[in-house]
């Protein structure tokens with residue numbers, strides 16, 4: 001990865017991190033339980049539980065993605081071999097790295 005590629009990668013990752021971090025508070029807020037006194041019917045209570053399951057999944061996906069992006073950001077700055085396949089040493093395409101920042105193998109070696 002040359003300097004320009006590192007810079008591009010860093011910028012894209014930083015932007016995505018920023019967007020994800022902005023989503024966190026609203027997701028967390030939607031996870032708050034509805035008070036048992038709230039006058040919603042049995043069905044909406046069920047609805048609410050289902051929704052919370054969805055939000056919980058989304059929240060944990062978002063957190064995992066943030067951790068992976070932070071790790072990639074650290075590696076692109078510290079690790080000279082970042083972006084090279086751990087198996088064959090070929091450069092991993094930038095597109096793959098952006099979709100899977102934790103990728104350590106090129107498509108061929110991973111398959």
Ligand SMILES: [Zn+2]
Pocket residue numbers: 085086087088089090105106107108109110
């Ligand atoms: Zn490879």
